[in-house]
Amino acid sequence: MRVVVQPDPFDLGAETAAFAAGRTDMGAAVTFTGIVRDSDGRLDRMEIEHYPGMTERAIAKIAEEAQARWSLGDVLVIHRHGTLRPGELIMMVATCSPHRGDAFAAAEFLMDYLKSRAPFWKKELTADGAAWVAAKDEDEDALSRWSR
Amino acid sequence: MVEVLYFAWVRERIGLPKEKVETTAATVIDLVTELKAREERYEAAFADISALRVALDQELSDFDAPLAGVREVAFFPPMTGG
Numbered sequence: 001m002r003v004v005v006q007p008d009p010f011d012l013g014a015e016t017a018a019f020a021a022g023r024t025d026m027g028a029a030v031t032f033t034g035i036v037r038d039s040d041g042r043l044d045r046m047e048i049e050h051y052p053g054m055t056e057r058a059i060a061k062i063a064e065e066a067q068a069r070w071s072l073g074d075v076l077v078i079h080r081h082g083t084l085r086p087g088e089l090i091m092m093v094a095t096c097s098p099h100r101g102d103a104f105a106a107a108e109f110l111m112d113y114l115k116s117r118a119p120f121w122k123k124e125l126t127a128d129g130a131a132w133v134a135a136k137d138e139d140e141d142a143l144s145r146w147s148r
Numbered sequence: 149m150v151e152v153l154y155f156a157w158v159r160e161r162i163g164l165p166k167e168k169v170e171t172t173a174a175t176v177i178d179l180v181t182e183l184k185a186r187e188e189r190y191e192a193a194f195a196d197i198s199a200l201r202v203a204l205d206q207e208l209s210d211f212d213a214p215l216a217g218v219r220e221v222a223f224f225p226p227m228t229g230g
Contacts, residue, residue: 034230049156051222054206079229091230111230117208119222120229121156132157135226 001067001075003059005050007082012089019076020096026073028100030107032093038086042126048081048090051119055079062113066095069109070102077110081120112142150179150215154193155224158200161193176202177211179221193223201226 004010012033020029036046063075072095079091093110097103122133153166173179180197183190194200202209203222215221 049159051153051155051203051206051224054203054222057206058208115230116227118229119155119203119224119227121225122228123156132225133228135228140226 001060001063002077003056003063004076004078005052005055005059006078006080008080009089010078010080010092012092015076015078015092016094019094020074023073023096025098026096027098028103029094029096030100030103032107032111034090034092036084036086036088036090042128043086044125044127045086046084046090047123047125047130048084049121049123050079050081054119058118059114062110062117065113066106066109070095070097070106071099072097072102072106075106075110077114079114079118079120109146112139112146115139116143150218151220152179152183153220153222155222157225158193158223162189171215173215175211175215176204176209176213176221179215180211199225 016031020026059077063077066072066075074096076094084090093107095103095106116135116139124131124133150169150171151166152169154162154164159165171179171182173182180194184194197211201224202211204213204218205220
């Protein structure tokens with residue numbers, strides 16, 4: 001497992017190529033990439049705040065839970081903070097497993113939990129000013145399908 | 149003495165990211181009541197605690213949780229990662 005929280009950009013191609021490299025027992029790798037979205041052409045930038053220390057612990061705990069639930073060869077989570085412009089990559093997750101079902105499910109599980117259980121807060125800055133992004137009810141609802 | 153941290157709009161409303169607080173509060177909600185009594189900006193930040201989350205020593209917790217032995221309390225809005 002590797003968890004990286006950093007302000008700097010990451011190289012999606014290099015990370016994807018290196019992930020699970022040499023793991024010949026893994027038949028499937030899934031990657032997800034989160035991108036700064038500008039829905040209406042008004043977003044200048046996004047500022048992402050986080051809770052240093054808790055962030056890394058919370059993500060590691062979510063990744064450990066994924067490893068306990070599915071047969072995974074490895075898990076990678078990279079999440080940026082600081083100032084990001086539209087089109088920039090915010091984060092990525094990667095999972096690998098012997099068969100694709102586990103890698104897909106685990107990647108979706110990781111994303112659902114990172115959305116509302118990892119201590120990040122997004123602020124959008126437009127020509128009109130700044131506004132904190134509100135958590136959505138559906139993000140909370142998304143967790144219920146994983147309860148057991 | 150506990151270290152109290154604020155994030156996102158909670159930090160903005162209170163006007164600082166963290167502070168040391170001398171308290172004998174038994175639970176998180178008791179600490180919130182003490183903070184609200186201090187100044188208007190705390191009252192504004194904690195007006196609706198259903199809109200807030202709390203972490204004790206970097207683990208998500210509840211407002212009725214005890215503070216005994218806790219060194220770090222953090223208040224913040226629901227998280228928006230990913």
